[in-house]
Amino acid sequence: MEKKMPKILRKQLLLNLLNGSPIGNTKKGYDGELKVLSAFENNLPASSTVIWDPIFIEYKPDFLIIDPELGFLFVEVKNWSPSFIKNFNKNGTILTKSGQKHPLKQTDNYINELNSFLQSFNLNQKDIYRTISSIVIFPNLILEEFSSRSEVLEWTSQQKNNFCKNHYFKDDLNSNLFQKMLSSKKFSRNFKKIFTLEEVNNIISSLGVESVFLSSPKVFEKYNAHMKQPIMFNNKYRIKIKSLLPFYMYWALF
Numbered sequence: 001m002e003k004k005m006p007k008i009l010r011k012q013l014l015l016n017l018l019n020g021s022p023i024g025n026t027k028k029g030y031d032g033e034l035k036v037l038s039a040f041e042n043n044l045p046a047s048s049t050v051i052w053d054p055i056f057i058e059y060k061p062d063f064l065i066i067d068p069e070l071g072f073l074f075v076e077v078k079n080w081s082p083s084f085i086k087n088f089n090k091n092g093t094i095l096t097k098s099g100q101k102h103p104l105k106q107t108d109n110y111i112n113e114l115n116s117f118l119q120s121f122n123l124n125q126k127d128i129y130r131t132i133s134s135i136v137i138f139p140n141l142i143l144e145e146f147s148s149r150s151e152v153l154e155w156t157s158q159q160k161n162n163f164c165k166n167h168y169f170k171d172d173l174n175s176n177l178f179q180k181m182l183s184s185k186k187f188s189r190n191f192k193k194i195f196t197l198e199e200v201n202n203i204i205s206s207l208g209v210e211s212v213f214l215s216s217p218k219v220f221e222k223y224n225a226h227m228k229q230p231i232m233f234n235n236k237y238r239i240k241i242k243s244l245l246p247f248y249m250y251w252a253l254f
Contacts, residue, residue, distance in 0.1 A: 004046035009208035011037060014052050032079025033062055035139045039173035040065070048178075054207040056117070061110045066204060070181055071131035071191040072114060074107045079140050087151055090159045092167075104166055107134035121202060126194050130187040135166045143169040 014037065018030050033052065040050045040063070048067040053060065063075035080096065087095040092104045111132045118128050138146075146152060146169060152160065166184050195203075 005041055006044040006046060006048035006050055008037065008041060008050050008052075009204070010052040010054075010210055012210065028079050029077070032139045033077050035079075036063070036075065036077050036137050036173065039139075039177065043173065043175055043177040045178060049204050049208070051204070051208040055209055056110070056113050056207075059109045059113050061107070064110075064114075064207065065181075066200065068192050070178075070185065071133065071189070073181060073184075074110045074114075074132070074134040076103045076107050076134065076136045078103055078136060078138050080138060081140055082145050085141075088146070088149060088163070089151075090155050090163055092163070103136045104134065107136075110134065117207075118203065121199060127189060128194075130189040131191050131194055133184055133186040135168055135181065135184050137168045137173070139170050139173065141169050142171050144171075145169075 014030060014034060018027070018034065021027075022030060037050070037052060040048075044050065044065070045067070048065055048070070051064045051066070053062070054064040061074050062077045065073040065075065067073070078101075084097050085094060086097065089095070093100055093102045095101075111129070111134065114132060115128050118126075143164075147160070155163075168180070172180055
Protein backbone atom coordinates (compact mmCIF):
# COMPACT_ATOMS: atom_id res chain seq x y z
CA MET A 1 0.00 0.00 0.00
CA GLU A 2 1.37 3.38 -1.03
CA LYS A 3 2.29 5.67 1.85
CA LYS A 4 0.26 8.85 2.03
CA MET A 5 2.35 11.99 1.98
CA PRO A 6 1.94 15.20 3.96
CA LYS A 7 0.56 18.25 2.19
CA ILE A 8 3.44 20.46 1.02
CA LEU A 9 2.80 24.10 0.15
CA ARG A 10 5.07 26.56 -1.67
CA LYS A 11 7.71 23.96 -2.59
CA GLN A 12 7.71 25.13 -6.21
CA LEU A 13 8.68 28.62 -5.08
CA LEU A 14 11.75 27.19 -3.34
CA LEU A 15 12.66 25.19 -6.45
CA ASN A 16 12.23 28.30 -8.59
CA LEU A 17 14.66 30.19 -6.37
CA LEU A 18 17.22 27.40 -6.61
CA ASN A 19 16.79 27.29 -10.39
CA GLY A 20 17.53 31.02 -10.43
CA SER A 21 21.17 30.22 -9.59
CA PRO A 22 21.53 31.88 -6.18
CA ILE A 23 25.09 32.18 -4.90
CA GLY A 24 26.99 31.92 -1.62
CA ASN A 25 25.13 31.65 1.65
CA THR A 26 21.78 32.18 -0.07
CA LYS A 27 22.20 29.04 -2.16
CA LYS A 28 23.52 27.12 0.83
CA GLY A 29 20.48 28.15 2.85
CA TYR A 30 18.02 27.09 0.15
CA ASP A 31 19.87 23.79 -0.34
CA GLY A 32 19.52 23.04 3.36
CA GLU A 33 15.83 23.90 3.34
CA LEU A 34 15.24 21.60 0.37
CA LYS A 35 16.99 18.73 2.19
CA VAL A 36 14.78 19.27 5.20
CA LEU A 37 11.67 19.55 3.03
CA SER A 38 12.48 16.20 1.43
CA ALA A 39 12.78 14.66 4.90
CA PHE A 40 9.36 16.08 5.79
CA GLU A 41 7.85 14.64 2.62
CA ASN A 42 9.24 11.18 3.38
CA ASN A 43 8.67 11.02 7.14
CA LEU A 44 5.68 13.10 8.20
CA PRO A 45 2.13 11.70 8.20
CA ALA A 46 -0.62 12.65 5.75
CA SER A 47 -2.28 14.65 8.53
CA SER A 48 0.54 17.23 8.40
CA THR A 49 0.61 20.38 6.29
CA VAL A 50 4.09 21.81 5.66
CA ILE A 51 4.38 25.43 4.51
CA TRP A 52 7.74 26.65 3.24
CA ASP A 53 8.28 30.39 3.84
CA PRO A 54 4.76 31.04 5.20
CA ILE A 55 3.39 34.44 4.25
CA PHE A 56 4.31 36.62 7.19
CA ILE A 57 4.86 40.37 6.91
CA GLU A 58 7.53 41.14 9.48
CA TYR A 59 9.51 37.89 9.85
CA LYS A 60 10.53 35.04 7.58
CA PRO A 61 10.19 31.55 9.07
CA ASP A 62 11.71 28.70 7.10
CA PHE A 63 8.84 26.28 7.72
CA LEU A 64 5.56 26.08 9.55
CA ILE A 65 4.07 22.63 10.13
CA ILE A 66 0.40 22.36 11.08
CA ASP A 67 -0.84 19.03 12.36
CA PRO A 68 -3.72 17.95 14.65
CA GLU A 69 -1.27 16.26 17.02
CA LEU A 70 1.64 18.69 16.73
CA GLY A 71 -0.32 21.91 16.63
CA PHE A 72 1.76 24.66 15.04
CA LEU A 73 5.47 23.87 14.77
CA PHE A 74 8.01 26.38 13.46
CA VAL A 75 11.19 24.95 11.96
CA GLU A 76 14.33 27.05 11.66
CA VAL A 77 16.95 25.48 9.36
CA LYS A 78 20.66 26.20 9.85
CA ASN A 79 22.67 24.56 7.09
CA TRP A 80 25.96 25.27 8.84
CA SER A 81 29.08 23.16 8.40
CA PRO A 82 30.79 21.81 11.54
CA SER A 83 33.75 24.11 10.92
CA PHE A 84 31.50 27.19 10.83
CA ILE A 85 30.40 26.56 14.43
CA LYS A 86 32.89 27.65 17.06
CA ASN A 87 30.98 26.86 20.21
CA PHE A 88 27.64 25.46 21.40
CA ASN A 89 26.24 26.80 24.66
CA LYS A 90 23.76 24.77 26.66
CA ASN A 91 21.44 27.81 26.88
CA GLY A 92 20.94 27.66 23.09
CA THR A 93 23.35 30.35 21.98
CA ILE A 94 25.83 29.30 19.30
CA LEU A 95 29.07 31.08 18.50
CA THR A 96 29.81 30.97 14.77
CA LYS A 97 32.39 32.47 12.47
CA SER A 98 29.96 35.29 11.78
CA GLY A 99 29.11 35.98 15.40
CA GLN A 100 26.81 34.74 18.14
CA LYS A 101 23.45 33.28 17.13
CA HIS A 102 20.42 32.00 19.01
CA PRO A 103 18.28 30.25 16.38
CA LEU A 104 15.73 28.83 18.83
CA LYS A 105 15.21 32.26 20.39
CA GLN A 106 14.80 33.61 16.86
CA THR A 107 11.61 31.56 16.53
CA ASP A 108 10.00 33.55 19.37
CA ASN A 109 9.45 36.31 16.81
CA TYR A 110 7.58 33.86 14.57
CA ILE A 111 5.45 32.67 17.47
CA ASN A 112 4.46 36.23 18.37
CA GLU A 113 3.65 37.11 14.78
CA LEU A 114 1.59 33.95 14.29
CA ASN A 115 -0.33 34.77 17.46
CA SER A 116 -1.05 38.26 16.11
CA PHE A 117 -2.05 36.82 12.76
CA LEU A 118 -4.44 34.34 14.34
CA GLN A 119 -6.15 37.13 16.26
CA SER A 120 -7.26 38.49 12.88
CA PHE A 121 -9.51 35.43 12.67
CA ASN A 122 -11.28 36.61 15.83
CA LEU A 123 -9.80 33.77 17.88
CA ASN A 124 -9.23 35.95 20.95
CA GLN A 125 -10.76 33.47 23.37
CA LYS A 126 -8.47 30.63 22.31
CA ASP A 127 -5.27 29.76 24.16
CA ILE A 128 -3.18 30.03 21.00
CA TYR A 129 0.30 30.21 22.54
CA ARG A 130 -0.16 26.76 24.03
CA THR A 131 -0.52 25.27 20.55
CA ILE A 132 2.77 26.65 19.13
CA SER A 133 6.23 25.08 19.42
CA SER A 134 9.51 25.42 17.54
CA ILE A 135 12.64 23.48 16.66
CA VAL A 136 15.98 24.10 14.95
CA ILE A 137 17.41 21.65 12.40
CA PHE A 138 21.09 21.33 11.42
CA PRO A 139 20.91 19.22 8.20
CA ASN A 140 24.67 19.40 7.70
CA LEU A 141 25.67 18.13 11.14
CA ILE A 142 25.26 14.66 12.63
CA LEU A 143 24.59 14.02 16.31
CA GLU A 144 27.97 12.36 16.87
CA GLU A 145 29.81 15.44 15.59
CA PHE A 146 27.84 17.55 18.04
CA SER A 147 28.21 15.15 20.99
CA SER A 148 31.98 14.77 20.56
CA ARG A 149 32.73 18.49 20.65
CA SER A 150 34.90 19.49 23.61
CA GLU A 151 32.41 21.99 25.03
CA VAL A 152 29.50 19.52 24.79
CA LEU A 153 31.51 16.80 26.54
CA GLU A 154 31.50 19.04 29.61
CA TRP A 155 27.70 19.13 29.75
CA THR A 156 25.65 16.82 31.94
CA SER A 157 23.40 14.25 30.28
CA GLN A 158 20.38 16.31 31.26
CA GLN A 159 21.81 19.47 29.71
CA LYS A 160 22.53 17.64 26.47
CA ASN A 161 19.06 16.10 26.42
CA ASN A 162 17.47 19.50 27.02
CA PHE A 163 19.41 20.98 24.11
CA CYS A 164 18.63 18.08 21.78
CA LYS A 165 14.91 18.24 22.57
CA ASN A 166 14.56 21.25 20.26
CA HIS A 167 17.75 21.00 18.19
CA TYR A 168 17.76 18.29 15.50
CA PHE A 169 20.63 16.87 13.47
CA LYS A 170 20.96 15.18 10.10
CA ASP A 171 20.44 11.72 11.58
CA ASP A 172 17.17 12.84 13.21
CA LEU A 173 15.62 13.25 9.76
CA ASN A 174 14.39 9.67 9.60
CA SER A 175 11.23 7.62 10.11
CA ASN A 176 11.12 8.60 13.80
CA LEU A 177 11.02 12.29 12.96
CA PHE A 178 7.34 12.83 13.76
CA GLN A 179 7.60 11.11 17.13
CA LYS A 180 10.58 13.30 18.00
CA MET A 181 8.59 16.36 16.99
CA LEU A 182 5.79 15.30 19.34
CA SER A 183 8.32 15.11 22.17
CA SER A 184 9.41 18.68 21.36
CA LYS A 185 5.96 20.17 21.93
CA LYS A 186 6.08 22.94 24.49
CA PHE A 187 2.59 22.26 25.81
CA SER A 188 0.18 19.34 25.78
CA ARG A 189 -2.99 21.22 24.86
CA ASN A 190 -5.26 19.34 22.44
CA PHE A 191 -5.08 21.25 19.18
CA LYS A 192 -8.28 19.67 17.85
CA LYS A 193 -10.25 20.96 20.84
CA ILE A 194 -9.07 24.53 20.26
CA PHE A 195 -9.46 24.93 16.49
CA THR A 196 -12.22 23.77 14.21
CA LEU A 197 -11.36 22.17 10.87
CA GLU A 198 -12.72 25.24 9.09
CA GLU A 199 -10.47 27.55 11.13
CA VAL A 200 -7.41 25.42 10.38
CA ASN A 201 -8.19 25.36 6.65
CA ASN A 202 -8.59 29.15 6.63
CA ILE A 203 -5.25 29.58 8.37
CA ILE A 204 -3.50 27.23 5.94
CA SER A 205 -5.01 28.93 2.90
CA SER A 206 -3.90 32.35 4.18
CA LEU A 207 -0.32 31.39 5.02
CA GLY A 208 0.32 28.93 2.20
CA VAL A 209 -0.57 30.87 -0.95
CA GLU A 210 1.45 29.19 -3.69
CA SER A 211 2.19 32.18 -5.93
CA VAL A 212 3.09 34.97 -3.49
CA PHE A 213 6.55 36.13 -2.41
CA LEU A 214 5.70 38.63 0.31
CA SER A 215 9.16 38.01 1.73
CA SER A 216 10.71 39.86 -1.21
CA PRO A 217 12.51 42.99 0.12
CA LYS A 218 11.10 45.05 -2.76
CA VAL A 219 7.57 43.99 -1.90
CA PHE A 220 8.18 44.95 1.72
CA GLU A 221 9.59 48.36 0.82
CA LYS A 222 6.74 49.25 -1.51
CA TYR A 223 4.10 47.94 0.85
CA ASN A 224 5.50 49.80 3.86
CA ALA A 225 5.95 52.99 1.86
CA HIS A 226 2.37 52.82 0.67
CA MET A 227 0.88 52.15 4.09
CA LYS A 228 3.09 54.71 5.91
CA GLN A 229 2.21 53.05 9.20
CA PRO A 230 3.01 49.88 11.17
CA ILE A 231 1.47 46.76 9.70
CA MET A 232 -1.11 45.18 12.00
CA PHE A 233 -2.68 41.79 11.53
CA ASN A 234 -6.40 42.34 11.31
CA ASN A 235 -8.99 41.80 8.64
CA LYS A 236 -8.68 45.33 7.20
CA TYR A 237 -4.96 44.93 6.48
CA ARG A 238 -5.31 41.39 5.23
CA ILE A 239 -7.85 42.66 2.71
CA LYS A 240 -5.50 45.54 1.84
CA ILE A 241 -2.61 43.14 1.27
CA LYS A 242 -4.76 40.99 -0.99
CA SER A 243 -5.81 44.01 -3.07
CA LEU A 244 -2.25 45.30 -3.42
CA LEU A 245 -0.49 42.03 -4.19
CA PRO A 246 -0.91 42.01 -8.01
CA PHE A 247 0.58 45.53 -8.16
CA TYR A 248 3.50 44.75 -5.88
CA MET A 249 4.29 41.39 -7.38
CA TYR A 250 4.59 43.13 -10.77
CA TRP A 251 6.98 45.80 -9.47
CA ALA A 252 9.00 43.29 -7.45
CA LEU A 253 10.29 41.96 -10.76
CA PHE A 254 12.14 45.23 -11.49
